[in-house]
Amino acid sequence: MELLFLGTSSGTPTKSRNVSATAIKAPNAKHWCLVDCGEGTQHQVLRTKLSLNSLQAIFITHVHGDHCYGLPGLLASAAMAGRSEKLYLVGPAEIEAFVKAVCTLTELYLPYEIVFINSAWLNDCQPELELSVNAVKLSHRVPSHAFSFSYQNSERKLDIDKLKRANIKPGRHWGELQSGRDIKLGGELILADEYLLPKAKAQKIIICGDNDKPELLSDEIKSANVLVHEATYTYDIAQKVGAGPMHSSARTVAEFAGKHQVENLVLTHFSARYQHDTSSSPSILDVEQEARAYYGGNLRLANDFDHYRLDKNGLLSKL
């Protein structure tokens, strides 16, 4: 699976970070999905190879503006770009009301269908995608969800060693077995299933909305390769700000990921106070150092346009 970060700032854009948006896609897929759509997401998309025509679904974690104010413009531009295929829009019920109100009040007519799915019902009502998706309830000032994307490569590889041991030669027979068809060889029935290796383990990436209780992900994290979670503040600033905003600190998330031995942790959604220039204070380096102190796995701090691939061995690396 691939991840492309389109916005990594919390609340308000800065000169170096836009507000929340993350693209995710299955390996080698043409289609892609978007998680959150802060204002200016369509502008960020313009600076990538992604096309609004191949966008299959948008998932909105919660209704706060820095996660959804880019929706109307992106939907309008997709229409202008000639989109006609239906688009899934998964989110809280208010997101459907928001899109409908904006369309009515600003006379926006979309020439394609939007299929709204309430996040609360997502686990029973899956969109038709290359990825399967679960929603997990989080804790924030408004209802917020994590979306957990799984990719199961249905292809099974041939067990070459076993074929050689059985003296079945490469060629047409291998092709038939690979495609799952049983064959007859010298009068003997050869079952494809016995010469195919088990399916590769499903890959799973969890992309979270705003959340002050990472432990809500304790079940979902067990089978996940990657956790993408907000780390709005460092611990000391989070203490000063108080519990009101209901965000996580780098330490809280890192402790959770460490405890559950998450292989890959990507932090994002940083308060605008953390400067990109690491010679200033506080800087994004403070967030990173705090997280490293509590988590020894593959830690990444997302920047806009960072492009990651999760490989077959479960390692997330930058492209």
Next chain:
Amino acid sequence: MELLFLGTSSGTPTKSRNVSATAIKAPNAKHWCLVDCGEGTQHQVLRTKLSLNSLQAIFITHVHGDHCYGLPGLLASAAMAGRSEKLYLVGPAEIEAFVKAVCTLTELYLPYEIVFINSAWLNDCQPELELSVNAVKLSHRVPSHAFSFSYQNSERKLDIDKLKRANIKPGRHWGELQSGRDIKLGGELILADEYLLPKAKAQKIIICGDNDKPELLSDEIKSANVLVHEATYTYDIAQKVGAGPMHSSARTVAEFAGKHQVENLVLTHFSARYQHDTSSSPSILDVEQEARAYYGGNLRLANDFDHYRLDKNGLLSKL
């Protein structure tokens, strides 16, 4: 007066142009006004010296998304930047409904007052600004207005020649007369009014919303120094596209400005098909050449971040 273009593309952003937004301010003023607020306007403001705290009023010409989808995010970021002063929002009634619906559905609480003024009533209900503003009805698919900004420098300069002829010496007396106070000199009453030159002529800049009938501005244009008007298409493309979109071509606007001897004409709101790279076709050069063929005055084609000043002699020049 000064103009700073923040978005000059029609309908959808491109890599080099954002959607509509123009900043305007009185000479040497701290406060500024914004005409239209397409998505990403707050991002453009970040790249200028303008501050959301000194924004006094927003004027929305019409409800189409490329002129207003940046409003919610800009209002939210102004709140996060600690704004507490009231903000005027002038536009069609739907704009008030749009802002209110978005605030409710996305739980956006603004810590400052928004004073809504319906564009249709603007001429009877002026916001308290350094500039006075008229609204002029235009012709588009939805109700659209031009906003005509006037600046009257109330300061009157001393008539130095007349003072010298009357043998009134520089010093305290000049200061008193300058500030409008009559003085007594050698028993004689000297009236300030008689030694002050008339007020400078008011300056006027008209910034238009989408419009396919420039002649609707025939009255307002008489006393204007600058016309900022959309030129979405060249004439041939406008003919191909047909009357449906209700936009102007460069030729239509240039002919109108030429006929009315407008001193300064700024074209903006260009269809994304006109490439910034003038070696491509069609390019923005086609729009410019067409306009020049019909208008001999001071013609400008706006680019994002173009900054203009209208000087005392009525000439608009780039800063």
